[in-house]
Amino acid sequence: MPEIQIRHAIRDAMREEMTRDDRVFLMGEEVGHYKGAYKCSEGLLEEFGERRVIDTPIAETGFAGVGIGAAMAGLRPIIEFMTFNFSAVAFDQILNNAAKIHHMTNGQHSVPMVFRGPNAGAHMLGSTHSQAFEPFYAHIPGLIVVAVATPYDAKGLLKTAIRDPNPVIFLESELMYGVKGEVPEEEYLIPFGVADTKRAGDDVTVITWGQGVPVALKAAELAAEQGIECDVIDLRTLRPLDMESVLESVRRTNRAIVLFHGWPYGGVGCEIIAQIQEKAFDHLDAPVLRVCYEDVPMPYAENLENLVLPTPERGLAAIREVSYAR
Amino acid sequence: MTNDKDSPPADPGNYDAYFTSKENDLRWYREMLRIRRFEEMAARSYTRGKISGFLHLYIGQEAIAVATKEVLEPQDRVVSTYRTHGFAIALGSSPGACMAEMYGKATGLVAGVGGSMHFFDRDNQLWGGYAIIGNHVPVATGHAFASKYLGDDGVTFCFLGDGALAIGPTHEGWTLAGLWKLPIVFVVENNRYSMGTPLERSIPVSDVTVKAPGYNMASDRFRVTSVAETAERLAAAAKLAREESRPVLVELITYRFRGHSMSDPAKYRNRDEVAESRSWDPLERTYNALMHKHGMTEEALEELDDEVVAEMEAAVEFAENSPVPEPSARFKNILVEES
Numbered sequence: 001m002p003e004i005q006i007r008h009a010i011r012d013a014m015r016e017e018m019t020r021d022d023r024v025f026l027m028g029e030e031v032g033h034y035k036g037a038y039k040c041s042e043g044l045l046e047e048f049g050e051r052r053v054i055d056t057p058i059a060e061t062g063f064a065g066v067g068i069g070a071a072m073a074g075l076r077p078i079i080e081f082m083t084f085n086f087s088a089v090a091f092d093q094i095l096n097n098a099a100k101i102h103h104m105t106n107g108q109h110s111v112p113m114v115f116r117g118p119n120a121g122a123h124m125l126g127s128t129h130s131q132a133f134e135p136f137y138a139h140i141p142g143l144i145v146v147a148v149a150t151p152y153d154a155k156g157l158l159k160t161a162i163r164d165p166n167p168v169i170f171l172e173s174e175l176m177y178g179v180k181g182e183v184p185e186e187e188y189l190i191p192f193g194v195a196d197t198k199r200a201g202d203d204v205t206v207i208t209w210g211q212g213v214p215v216a217l218k219a220a221e222l223a224a225e226q227g228i229e230c231d232v233i234d235l236r237t238l239r240p241l242d243m244e245s246v247l248e249s250v251r252r253t254n255r256a257i258v259l260f261h262g263w264p265y266g267g268v269g270c271e272i273i274a275q276i277q278e279k280a281f282d283h284l285d286a287p288v289l290r291v292c293y294e295d296v297p298m299p300y301a302e303n304l305e306n307l308v309l310p311t312p313e314r315g316l317a318a319i320r321e322v323s324y325a326r
Numbered sequence: 327m328t329n330d331k332d333s334p335p336a337d338p339g340n341y342d343a344y345f346t347s348k349e350n351d352l353r354w355y356r357e358m359l360r361i362r363r364f365e366e367m368a369a370r371s372y373t374r375g376k377i378s379g380f381l382h383l384y385i386g387q388e389a390i391a392v393a394t395k396e397v398l399e400p401q402d403r404v405v406s407t408y409r410t411h412g413f414a415i416a417l418g419s420s421p422g423a424c425m426a427e428m429y430g431k432a433t434g435l436v437a438g439v440g441g442s443m444h445f446f447d448r449d450n451q452l453w454g455g456y457a458i459i460g461n462h463v464p465v466a467t468g469h470a471f472a473s474k475y476l477g478d479d480g481v482t483f484c485f486l487g488d489g490a491l492a493i494g495p496t497h498e499g500w501t502l503a504g505l506w507k508l509p510i511v512f513v514v515e516n517n518r519y520s521m522g523t524p525l526e527r528s529i530p531v532s533d534v535t536v537k538a539p540g541y542n543m544a545s546d547r548f549r550v551t552s553v554a555e556t557a558e559r560l561a562a563a564a565k566l567a568r569e570e571s572r573p574v575l576v577e578l579i580t581y582r583f584r585g586h587s588m589s590d591p592a593k594y595r596n597r598d599e600v601a602e603s604r605s606w607d608p609l610e611r612t613y614n615a616l617m618h619k620h621g622m623t624e625e626a627l628e629e630l631d632d633e634v635v636a637e638m639e640a641a642v643e644f645a646e647n648s649p650v651p652e653p654s655a656r657f658k659n660i661l662v663e664e665s
Contacts, residue, residue: 025475051475057505062464062498069468072453073403075475092495096458097465104455105446106436107659141660165662 028080081117099142132262147210156190201229219315384412389608422644463499489520
């Protein structure tokens with residue numbers, strides 16, 4: 001199987017779906033002539049032309065709304081946010097139009113489209129460019145939220161997202177576009193709502209997604225060196241949520257942590273922990289812990305940023321704590 | 327296109343200009359009257375506590391919706407705001423379904439999930455029904471983008487109030503429509519008040535069309551005093567949008583005779599202003615034209631009115647007698663289940 005980077009898995013997914021369906025187009029800042037701020041659309045303008053690979057001015061509300069209107073009228077837009085931090089200025093379009101149209105029109109309209117781009121902190125970008133948006137979007141009925149961490153998952157889930165009849169928030173990672181992995185040459189799709197166990201173990205369940213995945217895997221590696229074997233569950237989609245996989249694991253390990261990039265307060269981590277205690281309370285031998293950002297705006301200074309971010313070492317400490325390891 | 331109709335023609339009692347054949351004038355009168363009587367019934371039901379939420383009436387602006395219906399091609403779309411009942415009635419939605427929607431009934435236009443502010447009737451070319459000011463402008467621009475992408479020869483008519491001129495999405499939608507030369511007509515229904523705030527306290531210019539060149543839009547501006555003139559000039563705008571694939575901005579000077587919503591007594595307007603505007607009421611003027619130009623009798627017009635009132639009373643009755651949605655309806659249409 002060929003090894004490719006996540007950015008190329010994303011590009012290949014878009015290219016295949018654009019080849020398959022003329023209604024699919026890519027729109028966003030710098031996606032065409034510049035080939036994407038992170039080179040996720042390299043070659044697409046040359047292949048599909050300006051009708052289907054459309055550079056926009058800096059106007060997220062405008063082009064997010066245009067995507068919604070085009071989707072209602074029968075097209076299949078892929079809207080790229082240069083970063084999900086910029087989706088904040090298009091939030092009303094996503095909250096009040098993309099997520100509501102199907103419901104508000106009693107099914108007269110649907111909004112089959114993808115909003116994709118990098119999410120969460122990268123490196124020393126400061127508070128406005130380092131935020132994780134999954135709590136905002138996963139909160140909203142009417143949206144599907146995906147977060148990917150490998151080339152295989154990125155390609156298979158993006159193809160599913162493009163074909164899905166609903167609005168999909170597709171979260172990537174600036175830090176991980178260069179991550180390599182095996183991707184089959186033949187076509188495949190990955191369904192929403194199915195988590196993937198990235199590492200198996202019976203002692204502690206580590207629930208993670210997106211940019212948290214490599215941190216969780218490293219933490220699990222460190223724990224294994226100390227004799228603690230972790231089940232690392234990559235959720236892959238945050239809405240719908242594959243709680244069955246999480247609960248199966250927790251019933252086996254009786255201990256869990258949630259490790260992710262993002263703030264602790266009112267986030268997806270809270271939702272997972274709430275559901276664990278609702279549905280597997282009797283199986284827990286320790287409180288479920290969160291390893292994530294500290295509850296502060298992201299500072300720029302490298303030493304401060306490192307203190308705020310979830311690290312393998314902080315992951316290990318939490319794994320040891322729920323294991324009552326001394 | 328012209329841009330010079332800031333002041334109205336001199337005499338509201340002149341029925342030669344822009345009143346046409348008896349057949350047309352009568353048809354348009356009936357359509358305007360249907361909207362007005364529908365709105366009056368809605369107001370009555372609201373006062374009686376049968377309709378909740380917000381209720382924004384179209385009384386005074388009816389000619390715009392009727393003229394729009396006149397110029398629409400089958401592949402065209404109308405996107406409107408929370409003041410949208412007039413468009414639904416003019417475009418062919420069932421008054422019963424419209425009324426039932428406001429009553430929160432299962433037989434409503436969108437089965438009772440939307441209410442007064444969220445009317446959608448795709449089969450009759452009404453694509454909303456948007457209640458967050460200005461956020462439909464980029465969406466309507468997206469409909470026009472799709473028309474150009476698919477080459478379907480469609481024009482999107484996007485209506486917005488003067489209250490939507492300051493907010494960002496309007497600017498972004500207009501920017502993209504102009505940049506990409508999309509077939510769309512943006513119609514500003516300038517009823518002079520953004521809720522209770524007059525235009526001069528909400529935007530920095532009094533002539534909205536001065537904005538048009540900044541978005542590479544053609545423009546037109548006039549006071550709405552008849553269906554005929556409004557239809558003629560909207561048709562010209564649509565022709566430009568359709569044939570040259572470019573956005574057009576039309577500012578319609580109009581007036582709502584009631585408050586912003588049912589809870590607004592509109593005390594911020596003085597009596598002379600309301601009286602002056604009422605003298606230009608297209609419905610009233612068409613009534614007079616039918617009598618004085620086309621020789622219809624008061625009795626004949628009263629008979630017509632009775633018919634329209636009966637139709638709208640039947641709509642109220644339909645709404646009253648319709649069932650509420652099933653409890654399970656609240657789980658419907660959150661996601662599209664089949665792919």
